[in-house]
Amino acid sequence: MTEQSAAPADEQTPTRIQVGGTAGTDPYEVLVGRSLLGELAGLIGADAKRVAVIHPEALAETGEAIRADLADQGYEAVAIQVPNAEEAKTAEVAAYCWKALGTSGFTRSDVVVGVGGGATTDLAGFVAATWLRGVRWIAVPTTVLGMVDAAVGGKTGINTAEGKNLVGAFHPPAGVLCDLGALDSLGVHDYVSGLAEVIKAGFIADPEILALIEADPEAARSPQGPHTAELLERSIRVKADVVSSDLKESGLREILNYGHTLAHAIEKNERYKWRHGAAVSVGMVFAAELGRLAGRLDDATADRHRSVLESVGLPLTYRGDQWPKLLETMKVDKKSRGDLLRFIVLNGLGRPTVLEGPDPAVLLAAYGEVSA
Numbered sequence: 001m002t003e004q005s006a007a008p009a010d011e012q013t014p015t016r017i018q019v020g021g022t023a024g025t026d027p028y029e030v031l032v033g034r035s036l037l038g039e040l041a042g043l044i045g046a047d048a049k050r051v052a053v054i055h056p057e058a059l060a061e062t063g064e065a066i067r068a069d070l071a072d073q074g075y076e077a078v079a080i081q082v083p084n085a086e087e088a089k090t091a092e093v094a095a096y097c098w099k100a101l102g103t104s105g106f107t108r109s110d111v112v113v114g115v116g117g118g119a120t121t122d123l124a125g126f127v128a129a130t131w132l133r134g135v136r137w138i139a140v141p142t143t144v145l146g147m148v149d150a151a152v153g154g155k156t157g158i159n160t161a162e163g164k165n166l167v168g169a170f171h172p173p174a175g176v177l178c179d180l181g182a183l184d185s186l187g188v189h190d191y192v193s194g195l196a197e198v199i200k201a202g203f204i205a206d207p208e209i210l211a212l213i214e215a216d217p218e219a220a221r222s223p224q225g226p227h228t229a230e231l232l233e234r235s236i237r238v239k240a241d242v243v244s245s246d247l248k249e250s251g252l253r254e255i256l257n258y259g260h261t262l263a264h265a266i267e268k269n270e271r272y273k274w275r276h277g278a279a280v281s282v283g284m285v286f287a288a289e290l291g292r293l294a295g296r297l298d299d300a301t302a303d304r305h306r307s308v309l310e311s312v313g314l315p316l317t318y319r320g321d322q323w324p325k326l327l328e329t330m331k332v333d334k335k336s337r338g339d340l341l342r343f344i345v346l347n348g349l350g351r352p353t354v355l356e357g358p359d360p361a362v363l364l365a366a367y368g369e370v371s372a
């Protein structure tokens, strides 16, 4: 259940979007605005004595500033620096963080703060989920992708040699602070990568997102664009609505995996050097072609995938000769059941559904449409 507010966040008033609170889950808020770090201590609460601020190398100064501020407020605050991007999502880095928590005497009333992109918050949430079987954590996403998707919904985890996000836990944060000012230092490549998940939210649930991007794709590529806050908030609401009704992915939540079956296989094939959003972009074009070939999706909506993704600079194709490897990886996608491959496709704009066990010839034909 999300609370709708009339206007996107402005300089003074953050937008507050509620997540969860149903089926025994604790509710929490996603705040979208500026200068939100003052909210952090309130979320950490008075019961905590220690706070661990997990941040990537790229945000060393920010991580240290947050740590120092929390120390000034009386917490025993430690900063734990982890590698940038996917290199942080490993068992070794998780073990490094557990060691740091152990060394600082972290107890069940203490709190983890994950500051960074989706890779960092996935790791930080996983460390919080596993330490002492679960301590509270707060997400401070600093990328578009982290704000609209990764930090919301409680999917935490790491990769293994066999694939993406294969080890993890559902462990929702106690709060999410989306400080729009953080996006100013993000490189355009990473900014645009996050737009893939924004566009995903548009196709599966909120076509107004697509209209806003299509009206001015160049503006959508910039944190200074006139619709930045609205695009982020609309996407967060899509995610919040879905995870509030199906936290553990027993049904509806699978729609958030639109484009991800192929995307995760591409990421693994590229040894995680491709950004997640870039892979999701190719994966959505593939899913659109699959939907079209399966007789479910109309030509105009399928074609619209290419046009909107390309307009912001996202990739549409991948190496044609890699299909056999990609298919093998896709077989162990989390949506698979036994030998049954399952994909999210669209029945139409905003109407996601599951396609089970497609004919291998149809899969190959759909891949032909994204092959470079």
Ligand SMILES: NC(=O)c1ccc[n+]([C@@H]2O[C@H](COP(=O)([O-])OP(=O)(O)OC[C@H]3O[C@@H](n4cnc5c(N)ncnc54)[C@H](O)[C@@H]3O)[C@@H](O)[C@H]2O)c1
Residues within 6 Å of the ligand: 056, 057, 058, 059, 083, 084, 085, 086, 089, 116, 117, 118, 119, 120, 122, 142, 143, 144, 145, 146, 149, 150, 151, 152, 153, 154, 155, 156, 165, 182, 183, 184, 185, 186, 187, 190, 193, 194, 197, 275, 276, 277
């Ligand atoms: N848990 C979920 O529900 C969920 C949802 C979507 C994606 N994800 C995961 O999120 C990850 C991708 O996240 P991402 O796209 O944010 O990439 P990322 O976390 O890899 O960050 C990209 C790069 O930007 C740097 N960075 C982060 N914030 C910055 C800032 N403000 N200024 C400058 N540099 C900054 C990072 O250190 C990194 O080098 C993937 O691992 C994906 O699987 C998880």
Ligand SMILES: O=C(O)C(=O)C[C@@H](O)[C@H](O)[C@H](O)COP(=O)(O)O
Residues within 6 Å of the ligand: 149, 153, 155, 164, 165, 197, 249, 253, 254, 256, 257, 260, 334
């Ligand atoms: O929150 C979800 O559920 C999603 O599927 C969101 C995806 O964008 C995200 O990449 C997620 O990490 C994928 O999860 P996985 O279970 O397929 O690893």
Ligand SMILES: [Zn+2]
Residues within 6 Å of the ligand: 149, 197, 260, 276, 280
């Ligand atoms: Zn994703």
